[in-house]
Amino acid sequence: xxxxxxxxxxxxxxxxxxxxxxxxxxxxxxxxxxxxxxxxxxxxxxxxxxxxxxxxxxxxxxxxxxxxxxxxxxxxxxxxxxxxxxxxxxxxxxxxxxxxxxxxxxxxxxxxxx
Amino acid sequence: xxxxxxxxxxxxxxxxxxxxxxxxxxxxxxxxxxxxxxxxxxxxxxxxxxxxxxxxxxxxxxxxxxxxxxxxxxxxxxxxxxxxxxxxxxxxxxxxxxxxxxxxxxxxxxxxxx
Numbered sequence: 398x399x400x401x402x403x404x405x406x407x408x409x410x411x412x413x414x415x416x417x418x419x420x421x422x423x424x425x426x427x428x429x430x431x432x433x434x435x436x437x438x439x440x441x442x443x444x445x446x447x448x449x450x451x452x453x454x455x456x457x458x459x460x461x462x463x464x465x466x467x468x469x470x471x472x473x474x475x476x477x478x479x480x481x482x483x484x485x486x487x488x489x490x491x492x493x494x495x496x497x498x499x500x501x502x503x504x505x506x507x508x509x510x511x
Numbered sequence: 512x513x514x515x516x517x518x519x520x521x522x523x524x525x526x527x528x529x530x531x532x533x534x535x536x537x538x539x540x541x542x543x544x545x546x547x548x549x550x551x552x553x554x555x556x557x558x559x560x561x562x563x564x565x566x567x568x569x570x571x572x573x574x575x576x577x578x579x580x581x582x583x584x585x586x587x588x589x590x591x592x593x594x595x596x597x598x599x600x601x602x603x604x605x606x607x608x609x610x611x612x613x614x615x616x617x618x619x620x621x622x623x624x625x
Contacts (some may be wrong), residue, residue: 403556428611438599440555440615452614487554490610497543497562498611502555 401426401489401503409509410478418473418506420488424510428452429471431463434485439463443486446471447493475508483510513538515602517616524592525624532619534602543605544585545613548574554579556575558600559587571595597623 403424422429425476430453431443431492445453460476476484487507491498514534524530525528543562554611566578576587585602603613603625622625 402548420520430612438618440601440618441612442612442614445612455612489555493611495611497605499545499557500611500613501557502547504552504554 399503400405400459401490401501403503403506405506406504406510407507410452410511412441412478413476414478415476416458416478416508417475417488418488418508420471420503422469422490422501424490424492424501425469426490426501428491429465429468430491430501431471431473432487432489434487434505436484440487440506444471444473456492457496468473478508478510480510483508513604513606513614515604515614515616517602517619518601519619520617521622522545523618523622523624526594527591530587530592530621532595532602532621534585534587535583536585536604537583537600542585544576544578545575545603545605546570546585546595547601547603548598549601549618550614554582555601556623558587592621592623594623594625597621610614 403421428447430445434440443457444463446465462474465471487505488503489500491500520587543561543578545556561578601618602616
């Protein structure tokens with residue numbers, strides 16, 4: 398069983414479209430995250446949720462809206478996609494929101510905006 | 512603000528040779544330090560972590576890292592590299608800020624020549 402799973406693995410779409418990426422963890426963790434890895438492989442946090450509550454929002458454009466229906470799921474919805482949104486998006490989870498917690502990552506979703 | 516520097520973008524070593532990947536961090540408090548590995552098309556896998564105590568930590572796949580507070584470094588080492596170690600390696604610092612975000616370095620790509 399995959400601990401942190403993301404769907405889809407690849408997403409190719411046109412500028413201006415709206416798309417969603419889903420993430421699920423079966424580890425029983427309280428905290429989930431979205432990270433963006435740009436074309437230079439630089440990884441940066443976007444959001445984190447603890448028990449469905451938003452706790453980090455790293456100045457991400459409001460076209461990006463995370464949604465956590467329960468603590469095992471954290472989906473990322475992106476409106477009006479732009480070329481600069483092309484990246485690999487990683488979901489992660491950790492037991493709690495404290496710094497000593499190890500984060501477990503999904504395999505990533507490669508988004509290409511044409 | 513916290514930051515992580517990995518000075519080497521690419522490193523090439525011969526199979527069987529020793530390896531050291533450098534990582535320097537900037538963080539005002541006690542750092543929690545991590546090394547992750549990303550194989551092509553894969554997610555990030557935790558190699559090892561440092562929270563406190565013994566400054567030499569052992570990880571998976573024969574890797575170790577040494578925390579040196581005086582040098583603000585957390586270098587990753589392996590005595591004998593295998594071809595399967597070819598991947599990208601990321602150093603990260605976990606912050607004490609509420610939300611437990613990881614701040615990553617830019618990564619080091621390891622190539623192994625036979």
